Amino acid sequence: TADDARYALESLPGPAAGAALRDALRSASGGSEIGILNSLCERRELESVPEIAAYLKSEDGAAAAAATFALGKIGGDVAEKALQTALLTAKEENSVPYLDALLTSAEARMARGEREKAAEIYASLVAPENSTRARCAGLQGLAQSDPVNAVPAILGALTESDKTLARSAAVAARAIATPETTQQFASQLNKLPPSAQALLIAALADRGDA
16 A cells, blocks of 8 residues: 555655655655655655755645644754744744654754754744744743853843743843843843843842842
């Protein structure tokens, strides 16, 4: 059957099998593309990313979901860019799968020691055009991947009217207890509005810095 052939290609080593799956994806219809997307996901081949990314705009929700998941698992610059674009253009209620896929890719980069690349993803999520959920996730990730450069983002978020974001910024501040970041926070404390000062002082106290 077609599924048997797909499973065989999925497990077959070498670039030819991936190329065959991509060829099959280009002519797939009637739901068969979902299985092929899943197989390409399992192979983790960067060469497959452009074909997979095209399905982010599919009217078939299951195919779009499979493509989103696959891009997060495969990762890499091209996949991350496609997911970032999808995240920014999606309605907020439809954006969570794109965010989750980006976080999956960022976490994989952290696990591989690619902290700078992971920090780029997290920093992109902190940007004001993103949802509160994405920005909160970005702050937490940035605190882990790039503590020094996370400080300005945390300070900025503390001053925003979005209380959820401000509280998330305080949580991120607690996570980066180093002498350098303590000095950065202390130098800006008096410049913050009272509500932000209270959050930051509490965070520093939890760290033992206050």
